[in-house]
Amino acid sequence: MAIKRTIGGIPVFIVLVALLIGVLELANWIPLVIQDGALERFASIDEARNRLKRPDILSPAYYPRSVRWPPILVAAQDRPYRAILAEFSRTEGNETVLAITQTERGRPPLRTALHLASVRERAPFEVKGRRMLLEAGSCPSGDPCSRLSWIEGTDDICIVMKDAAPELVRIAESMMLSRAMEKP
Amino acid sequence: MHIDAFFHSWVGMFVTQSILHTLVAALIVDTALSAWNIANPAVRQRFRLLVVILPVVTFPLYQAISPERGSPLFRLDAVLDVTRWFNLQLWGAFPLGLLFLAFCALTSALFAFQELLPIIKHTSAAPLDDDEACTPEPGSPLDQALKSIPGPRPEAMIIDEAECIIFSSTGKRPVVYISRMFVLSLTPEELRAAVAHEIAHIRRSRRPTMVMLFLLRSLLFFNPVILMEFRRIIQEEEKICDDFGAALSGRSAMAQALVKFRDCEHAEQAVLFSDMASPLRDRIVEYGQSVQFSNRIDRLEENPAAPANSIVVFCCVLATIVTVNYYLV
Incomplete structure (x- = not known):
């Protein structure tokens, strides 16, 4: 029973x-x-730019060979504050190796799978007239990671990568370049 | 600190997810109780304990298994991301999350005034002295009822009140207090059932589960769902103690003791509420108590349904809650 x-x-x-x-x-x-503007997934950075009417969203023109394009995740929101996140995986495999965030100044960036768990070194320097901060350390997995951050207009930009710092600087330079080309 | 930063902090995530997880766990438990028609109050209470215990345990567990649960990637693929609601701007001015936090603050105040303060008052209150209560005479109905109950027995004291009163005090010196008026209104079997019910309360209050349950409940003081669920657990506790009385004296004797107590209370309340100025709140409380008594009486008067295999059902419910709640952030 x-x-x-x-x-x-x-x-x-x-x-x-x-x-x-x-x-x-x-x-x-x-x-x-x-209401529009909640955190949403987009197929590409261009789609996020168009749908959110945010032409100021930066994207690199240069990607290291180890990084697969297109990004595995593009997520953006307008509410409660402007923020965009793009994550890229390694050419071989699905591991996230590059993360780019652009966030309204003074607000926390969208949480990414890739972040610095510990910082070993900090070095301020300039790229195309922007004062940037380069940090080297390790990711939560223990792998070496680097982070490059700077202020762009009303936004904070942050690039984290599982690789050596020079690649990060090249990515940042290409973002500046694409910005300059867009300006009339 | 911006409000959205709070909702993405560890504490904020714990507060929101524990409430969401409690709500969903309560719905799943209610679903299981009706799907399997579980009537045994001890089994029902065990299921309801899941609702209180799991939200405390699962959030740290989920975060340990998947530290990226708060990330946009996880949130976008979640069954429900509650921050979408919290980020809605009301009249373009303030986020809905603020209203949620105000609700949590209100629940915390309710917990402090309705649950914590009465316990502190009860603990610090002096027990009734000998002028107010006396021991039953040897061979009296109460003495006989007490002696007929197996196992360790507490003291029993009679209160000279013209009202129907029965309650027990736990602690180092447990005592069952009963008014003379109520003793006189009951048959020996009904009296035995009523006293056994109070003894069950005393015996069960010594179980570590109940102490642990209250501690966990206190930890979630801000949680409105726990506030309701804890009360349902207390209602099941009453039914468990009814079953103890029914096991010794029969279901009909226990039901009759409850009927007499309810009718006696009704008569007292009718006199009290004949004054039209009685607050609505008191009337609502009285109505709620009356409904609970009726439920308990009806349950005792019905024939208990054949039980399902509660261990299998319990495991099934536990697995469902843990799996569904994982995808709610």
Whole structure:
């Protein structure tokens, strides 16, 4: 009798839990309909620029050979503050090796899978008239990581990469260059 | 600190996710209780304990398994990302998250005034002295009822009140207090059931589970769902103690003792509320208590349904809650 009752309850339970998950997914979708600007995934940086009407979103023109293009994730939001995140994987494999964030000044950047868990060295320097901070250290996995950050207009830009610092500087230079080319 | 920074901090994530996880766990548990028609209060209480315990344990566990649970990648693929709601701007002025935090503050105040303060008052209150209560005479109905209950027995004291009163004090010297009026209104079997119910409370209050439960509940003082769920656990506790009384004296004797207590309370409240100035709040509380009594009486008067295999169901519910809640951030 107990076994019969136990088995008999399973389909009812599954249907009700499926219904609950459906309601939760609906609750996840409603805020996107009510107001624009919530954190969303985009197919490319260009799409984020166009849909958010943000021509000032920077993207590199140079990518190291070890990095696969297009990015594996482009996520951006306008609310509660402007922020964009692009993550790139290694050419071979799915491991995230490059992350670029552009965030409204004074606000925390969108959390990325790649970040500096510890900083070994800090070096301020200038690239194309911008004062930047280059930091070298290690990622949470223990691999060597570098971070380059600077202020661009009203935004903070941060590039984190699982690689040597020179590549980061090249990426930053290419971002400056593409910005300069866009300006009339 | 911006409000959105709080919601992305460890503490903020714990606060929001523990509330969300408690709500979903409570819904899953209710679903299971109705899908398998589980009526046994001890089993129901065990299921409800999951709702209180899991949200405390699972959030650190999830974060340890997947430290990137708060990242945009995870949030975008989640079943529900509650920060989407919190970031909605009301009238373009302030985020909905602020309203949520105000609600948490209100719940914390409710916990302090409705649960914590009464416990502190109860702990520091002096027990009734001998002028207010006396021991039952040897051979009296109460003495006989007490002696017929197996196992360790607490003291019993009679209060000379013209109201129906029965309660127990736990602590180092547990005592069952019962008013003379209530003793006189019960048959020997009903009295035995009523006293057994109070003894069950005393015995169960010594279990570490209940102490641990209250500590966990206190840890989630800001959680409105826990506030409601804890009360449901207390209601199940009453039913468990009813079952103890029913096991000794029969379900009908226990039900009759409850009926007499409820009717007696009704009569007292009717006199009290004949004054139309009685606050609405008191009337609502009285109505709530009356509904709870009726539920307990109805349950005792019904034939218990054949139980499902509660261990299998419990494991099924536990796995469902842990899996679903993982995708709620």
